[in-house]
Amino acid sequence: MDVSSTLLDPFFRRLSARDEISPEERAALLAAAGREASFSAGQDIVRDRQRVHQSTLVVSGVASRYELLSDGRRQIVALHLPGDFVDLHSLLLKTMDHGVGALSECHVVTFDHDALREMTRLFPHLTRVLWLMTLLDAAIMREGLVSIGRRSALERVAHLFCELSLRLEVIGMKRGSRMDLPLTQVVLADVLGLSTVHINRMVQELRGRNLLIWEGTSITLPDFDRLAGLAQFDPRYLHLNREPR
Amino acid sequence: MDVSSTLLDPFFRRLSARDEISPEERAALLAAAGREASFSAGQDIVRDRQRVHQSTLVVSGVASRYELLSDGRRQIVALHLPGDFVDLHSLLLKTMDHGVGALSECHVVTFDHDALREMTRLFPHLTRVLWLMTLLDAAIMREGLVSIGRRSALERVAHLFCELSLRLEVIGMKRGSRMDLPLTQVVLADVLGLSTVHINRMVQELRGRNLLIWEGTSITLPDFDRLAGLAQFDPRYLHLNREPR
DNA sequence: CGTAGACTTGACGGCACTCAAACAAGGTGG
DNA sequence: CCACCTTGTTTGAGTGCCGTCAAGTCTACG
Numbered sequence: 017m018d019v020s021s022t023l024l025d026p027f028f029r030r031l032s033a034r035d036e037i038s039p040e041e042r043a044a045l046l047a048a049a050g051r052e053a054s055f056s057a058g059q060d061i062v063r064d065r066q067r068v069h070q071s072t073l074v075v076s077g078v079a080s081r082y083e084l085l086s087d088g089r090r091q092i093v094a095l096h097l098p099g100d101f102v103d104l105h106s107l108l109l110k111t112m113d114h115g116v117g118a119l120s121e122c123h124v125v126t127f128d129h130d131a132l133r134e135m136t137r138l139f140p141h142l143t144r145v146l147w148l149m150t151l152l153d154a155a156i157m158r159e160g161l162v163s164i165g166r167r168s169a170l171e172r173v174a175h176l177f178c179e180l181s182l183r184l185e186v187i188g189m190k191r192g193s194r195m196d197l198p199l200t201q202v203v204l205a206d207v208l209g210l211s212t213v214h215i216n217r218m219v220q221e222l223r224g225r226n227l228l229i230w231e232g233t234s235i236t237l238p239d240f241d242r243l244a245g246l247a248q249f250d251p252r253y254l255h256l257n258r259e260p261r
Numbered sequence: 262m263d264v265s266s267t268l269l270d271p272f273f274r275r276l277s278a279r280d281e282i283s284p285e286e287r288a289a290l291l292a293a294a295g296r297e298a299s300f301s302a303g304q305d306i307v308r309d310r311q312r313v314h315q316s317t318l319v320v321s322g323v324a325s326r327y328e329l330l331s332d333g334r335r336q337i338v339a340l341h342l343p344g345d346f347v348d349l350h351s352l353l354l355k356t357m358d359h360g361v362g363a364l365s366e367c368h369v370v371t372f373d374h375d376a377l378r379e380m381t382r383l384f385p386h387l388t389r390v391l392w393l394m395t396l397l398d399a400a401i402m403r404e405g406l407v408s409i410g411r412r413s414a415l416e417r418v419a420h421l422f423c424e425l426s427l428r429l430e431v432i433g434m435k436r437g438s439r440m441d442l443p444l445t446q447v448v449l450a451d452v453l454g455l456s457t458v459h460i461n462r463m464v465q466e467l468r469g470r471n472l473l474i475w476e477g478t479s480i481t482l483p484d485f486d487r488l489a490g491l492a493q494f495d496p497r498y499l500h501l502n503r504e505p506r
Numbered sequence: 507c508g509t510a511g512a513c514t515t516g517a518c519g520g521c522a523c524t525c526a527a528a529c530a531a532g533g534t535g536g
Numbered sequence: 537c538c539a540c541c542t543t544g545t546t547t548g549a550g551t552g553c554c555g556t557c558a559a560g561t562c563t564a565c566g
Contacts, residue, residue, distance in 0.1 A: 065497070083407045085493055091410040093403045105400075108393040108506045113400060113498040137385045144381055147392045148353040154399040155350075155358060158338045161402060162328045164409045165336040165454030169554070200512065209410030211555050216514060248330055252310070253358040261353045414522070445544060459522050461546060 021046060023075050023125055026099030026187040031145055033186050034152075035261045041142045048131040055118040057198070061102060062116040068106040070126040074098050077122030078198055082206065083114045092207040093160075094153060095119075095180070099187045104150050107132050120198035144261050155253045164209040167247070172208045173218045174247035177228065181237055182251055194236045266291060268320050268370055271344030271432040276390055278431050279397075280506045286387045293376040300363040302443070306347060307361040313351040315371040319343050322367030323443055327451065328359045337451040338405075339398060340364075340425070344432045349395050352377050365443035389506050400498045409454040412492070417453045418463045419492035422473065426482055427496055439481045 024046065031037050050070060055061050061072055061079055079102050081094040093114060096102045102116045107129050136143040156179070163172045180197060184190045205215045222228035227243045229236040237243055269291065276282050295315060300306050306317055306324055324347050326339040338359060341347045347361045352374050381388040401424070408417045425442060429435045446464065450457045467473035472488045474481040482488055 083403070085407075085411060089411040091407040093406050105396045108389055108396055109400070109500055110504065110506070111497070111500070113500070114403065133389075136389055140382045140385075140388070143385070143388060143392075144353055144378075147388075147395070150392070150399065151350045151353055151395060154395065154402065155354070157399065157402050157406060158328070158359065161338050161406050161409065162330075162336040164406065165451075166330060166334040202512080206410075212513085213515090213556080214554055217554090220514085252356070255354055255356070255358070259355065261355070446546095447544075456523055457545085458524080458547090462522090465546085 023052070024049065024073070026075070026097075026189070027073055028099075029187045030099040030149070033256055033258060034148060035145055035258060037142075037145065041139060041145075044135060044139055044142060048127050048135060050126045050128050050131070053124050053126065055122045055124065057118055057120045057122075059118050060115055061118055061122065061124065062106070062112055064112055064115040066112045067110060068103060068112060068129070070128045071104045071107055071132065072102050072116070073125045073127065074100050074102060075123040075125055078119045079116055079122055080119050080203065080207075081114055081116050090206045091209065092203065094157060095207060097180075097183055097187065098189065100153075101149060104146060105153075119203060141261075148261050152255060155255065159253050160207075169208070169210055169214055170218050170221055171247050172210070173204065173215065173222060174227070174243050175249050176204070176208060177235070177237060178240065178244050178247055178249040178251075179254070180235075181240065182254055182256070186254075186256065193238060193240065194234065196233050197235055198233050199235075268297070269294065269318070271320070271342075271434070272318055273344075274432045275344040275394070278501055278503060279393060280390055280503060282387075282390065286384060286390075289380060289384055289387060293372050293380060295371045295373050295376070298369050298371065300367045300369065302363055302365050302367075304363050305360055306363055306367065306369065307351070307357055309357055309360040311357045312355060313348060313357060313374070315373045316349045316352055316377065317347050317361070317369045317371050319345050319347060320368040320370055323364045324361055324367055325364050325448065325452075326359055326361050335451045336454065337448065339402060340452060342425075342428055342432065343434065345398075346394060349391060350398075364448060386506070393506050397500060400500065404498050405452075414453070414455055414459055415463050415466055416492050417455070418449065418460065418467060419472070419488050420494050421449070421453060422480070422482055423485065423489050423492055423494040423496075424499070425480075426485065427499055427501070431499075431501065438483060438485065439479065441478050442480055443478050444480075 028037065028042065062068060074096050076098050079096040080092045081096070081102060082090055082092045084090050103112065106112060159179070163175050167175060181190060181195060184195045189195065201215045201219065202212050205212045208215070219228065219230065226238055227246070229238065273282065273287065307313060319341050321343050324341040325337045326341070326347065327335055327337045329335050348357065351357060377391070404424070408420050412420060426435060426440060429440045434440065446457050446460045450460045453460070464473065464475065471483055472491070474483065
């Protein structure tokens, strides 16, 4: 109930990149913030089939939303960076139809659904902005669908790195052409619908073309424009323009 | 402004399957309804990059949302049946990041964004229900992502037919195990990220196993349970339960 | 120092793609 | 009424992208 304002900084940056947020609205969001919590890498933040009564905002770390098929196949349907709600949709869907896991140590803040629902009564514009956040998630998924459906493996990998680069930039977590992300090739494979082995080959291909430097958690894109060209990356779907919503 | 109530019937059925809609809310929706319009098969209903000032609800026919890559590859990211908004998200995204086309003759009703935005001021619960509709779109896309990413071609085709069957049932357009849909194998291919040739082979495989009868627009699923088993179809993601949202 | 997790490499195989052609059905115009 | 065209479906042959299997390397960590 008295979450430090700086915790929500990445979140406010995400919002402010799309619309103006009034001081009253900021205050309302801060007031609605509930408990802080931490999850270590590999832990589940929300489980599939779970009935949820609060939504979780990532403060630091990276989380993934995923689905499992009965024979072990896994598809990651979203990657979530600081400032992202991992399950804002559960406010209305009530029951999870997929799981959410921490890919790295994750610090989060939760928002009780009661408080959020009350906000939809008192702050119509803020409601629309929260709605917008779920629409951005959907837009990103849409582009992921296009990638997996119609882009080659190499294009998919390139496209994903372009997207992550812009998303990190919005929340002020890009340093020049460098970014810090706790990704593994297994995770990439499950995001992009490929095998680990093939992800490895594509990563090497990008390295060979001097389009990617990736050592541990440090990722550098030396020539974003060429990478974007290769991927047919068009950032319109991120809707990075501030206007009344 | 005086749209016949029956036009919105499939829409109200979709809503009522998830929550109770009060008479006042129904009236508000009817009052917000704008012009009727028709599109013939193949026509664009909304164009990519377009700035939109109203949202379009399908009354009859089937529409698709799609993205094109520069070299002609197409990915359909959603199929829309009667009662679906094809671009409710444009209320907040403002600009289209993909196109919407009519797959068959489509009759639609439009809702001005001004009217919808006003509704978000006056009817918080109705706002949440509309929000929910966009979340259902996202849930369906999520499952599409899992299909394309991790399911085999045969499983994908089976899964899609299972989904369409349930969605048609909700709006009262299923007759026993039979349904009427203006789909072609080219469309299926672009929905499922496959080639037409391979779609054809999978359709024949399903026919051979007596799981699918498909002649023109008439589609019958003689053994839904076996088809669902093959596809690992789990309808939870459609959130077909009526509860307060 | 041993083990676990992540990355890398090679050989092989198969699912799905491309190319190409034929067939069916419905619509159109001469 | 019948050529003719268009759209959709079907089939076959050949290919290739990507998956599977298997092993080996490297680093971090207990």
